[in-house]
Amino acid sequence: MRVLFTSIDGAGHFNPVALFADALVQRGDEVLLVVPSDLRDTVEKRGYPFRICGKPSPEVMGAIYKRFVTLPPEEAEIVADREVLGKHYTEAMLPALEEACREWRPDVLLHDSRAYAAGIAAARHGIPHAQIGISQAAVEEGSLQRAVPELVRHDGAIAQRLHSVPFLSRFPGSLDPSSFTDTRRFRDGVEPRRGILPDWWDGSDAPLIYLTFGSVTGQLPLAGDVFRAALEAVRGLPVRVLLTVGHGTDVSALGDIPENVHVEEWVPQADALGEAAAVVCHGGSATLLGALAAGLPTVVVPVFADQPANARLVHEAGVGLRVETGIESEDRVGKIGPADVPRIRAAVEQVLADPSYGEAAGRVAAEMRALPTIDAFVDDVFATLVGGVTGAV
Template sequence: MRVLFASTRGSGHFHPLIPLIDACTARGDDVLVVAPPALESLLATRKQPYRIGGEPPQEEIARAMTSVLALSPDDGVSMMVTEVFGRLGIAAMLPALEAACRDWRPDLVVHEAYEFASVVAAERHGIPRLRVAVSAARFTRPTDTLLAPVFAPYGTGIVERLLATPYLTRLPASLDPSSYAVTHRYHETLRPGVLTDRWGGAEEPLVHLTLGTEAGALPTAAALYRALVEAVSELPVRVLLTTGHLVEPADLGPLPPHVHVEQWVPQADVLRSAALVVSHGGSGTVFGALAAGVPLVCVPLFADQPVNALLVADAGAGKAVTPTGGPEDEPAMLGADDVRAIHAATELVLKEPSYRVRAERLADEMRSTATVAELLDTLAP
């Protein structure tokens, strides 16, 4: 079978495709990945063939993103979906995906939930599709109501057929019920390594601080990291802060001795040892923590993070701390009240066993779903 995978530019959007790509490769399928230029360096480290599509004009992207950050959270999401992923994303990526569908002739197109050019290309060539969740269905399904004008230039009925496309998600049903007509749940089989000791043999609980891949690129990222460190610095814990490749540990200034900073550590290795994750509530971090049975303190900043934080809190698998913000001209900041609230939430989740128990129950539920290989054998035999 020939399987074409398509992603938008964010690594957080591409990562949910990786287990499916690897499983297709392992069973002998021919695989082709089509993605924007921002993912080329990542794709070059992998063994699957890939093609690089286009990207929107930088001035248009810059203008759109400036508007997104200035809008209310709901309006910002709407603009991101319709303008960045929608109008601009389709126009940039459609030529490469059309060419791939025409000359490579895939039997199946697998796209992450917000890659829409592949939807248009597959429609034009009559190729079946699978849609892979990036976020919770509770977040994604309402954004689908915005898509009619996005797809209107490319034909009729596309949104309706998109909603009928099999929807693949790693989140368990008890946490994130799906209103999609056809929903399949699956889990990854991970083999985490042992986390190297960075604390001289200390045995206090390990707290992992992270802002993921997208929030870590914000201009205010260093200040956000410092605020998170301040929130947990007086607790009897070991701290591992991962900053991503755009922030140097030295940018954070002097840190307490029990706080260790690295740009990147394999998430599965950290979660194997972690007692708690304090994060922005990004989907990749939330999925990973819950799959490992680790509770969270979520401090949502934008996009799907408020929904993820709410799901975690409602499930009793952690706490949500909605930021009140820093200065008005720097909305993506944490103020003194936020730091105190994060400290209190972290202390509570570490002390109260029920949060860990509920996270572990969700992990058990996730492990009861199909493996990636089993899912592919069902949907793409």
């Protein structure tokens, strides 16, 4: 089987795609990845054959980010989904994807659900495709609908097609009702790894808080305010804290780091979750799914994108707490600052003190463990897409 993969940049988008690429390489299928240049080092290290596609220019993205942080959340969602994904990423990625479809002639195309250019290229070249979900199904639905006014310039039937092709999701069904016609759920099989982290806390055995705002927040103008508020919230608590800030973040700009906090640019999520007692995060889907699969109570401090929706999910499922910050209580995306410190601190103390959050998270983790792995799941997906042709060729 020849399988073409594509994703926009960002770990939350690429990592779910990479799970499938890893699984198919191991079983002997032939893969090719088409990704933006920011992912070059990542795919090279994993040894995938790849081609580089375009991405929006720094000038375009810089101008959008400046507007983005001044907008009310609903308007910011339109900018992110319609302008960034529906227009600029689609236009930038489409030429390389069409070239790969035409020259490499894959049997199947599997793509990040926000890489809308993949659905357009697949239709133009008659290649069956499936989308790998990044967020809750309802969030994906909303993003698609906001992007449609730009997407129909390329393909008038793109929305109907993306509703009907297989939608592959890591979210458990109890938390994630789906409007996509063919929703299939799987587990990623990445187990938390215990005893891997170095002793950055001089022998302390205090509970570990894994504190992260993902791979994108650190590159935004609002990053300093977000990180400083989170650091002040955990200062002096009887816990160890591991803060990851993402590649390219200026750690020196964070100011005074509390004694109980260790800062790294990046740590494998499985290593951090293996030792954590709780997670404090922005509510990005990749981080949230890792916390849920590990059965860890979670405090969500949303900044933008799908994070408010994921924060509501955490609250409603009883697996943690949502901290209302400026993103929900005021009129500007990502407005997090000193006023939010007491709320974040209280939420951390509460999830550590009340075992009900961990118990609820444990029930969700058990549901996720019962889902099929990619290896047990992909043959059925391919059978749907290409009429039963499976295995390596």
